[in-house]
Amino acid sequence: MEDPAPRTRRETTSTPQAQISLDTSLSEEIPQQDDQTSCDALAELLTNQDLYIEFQPILSLRHQSVVGIEALARPRTMGLVQMFLEAETTGRMLELDRLCRLKALESYSRLRFAEGCRPLLFLNF
Numbered sequence: 081m082e083d084p085a086p087r088t089r090r091e092t093t094s095t096p097q098a099q100i101s102l103d104t105s106l107s108e109e110i111p112q113q114d115d116q117t118s119c120d121a122l123a124e125l126l127t128n129q130d131l132y133i134e135f136q137p138i139l140s141l142r143h144q145s146v147v148g149i150e151a152l153a154r155p156r157t158m159g160l161v162q163m164f165l166e167a168e169t170t171g172r173m174l175e176l177d178r179l180c181r182l183k184a185l186e187s188y189s190r191l192r193f194a195e196g197c198r199p200l201l202f203l204n205f
Contacts, residue, residue: 121158122166126175131155131163133180133187138202148200151184177205 125131131153138148155163167176181203188201 119166119170122163122170122172122176125155125157125163126172126179129179129183130157131179131183133184135187135191138199146199148202149188150202150204151180151188153180153183181205 134152134154135149136152137146138150139145140147154160158166163176164173167173184201184203193199
């Protein structure tokens, strides 16, 4: 039997670890750090809430318009993949997830749109 076709970003997986593994192959290279330095960087990021939010439009081809925006968390002090891997391995994923949602909601509330045109906010958990 031949190997199945390689995975793409559009495929979904059943476990968070599999999704993270998929993303690492398509994302930045993870810098090598010792475990303590990496844990300290995550702890500092969480304590200082040191991440920002970028928004990506969600388009309707049928209506040819933006119908929503997806909030994307971006750390300031460490790599994106490293942030999620460290949170997973140290048991701090829930804390990170809550911080990402808080920052997304704060950022979304500050956005200004034309009268009567407020796109839906898409959050990933």
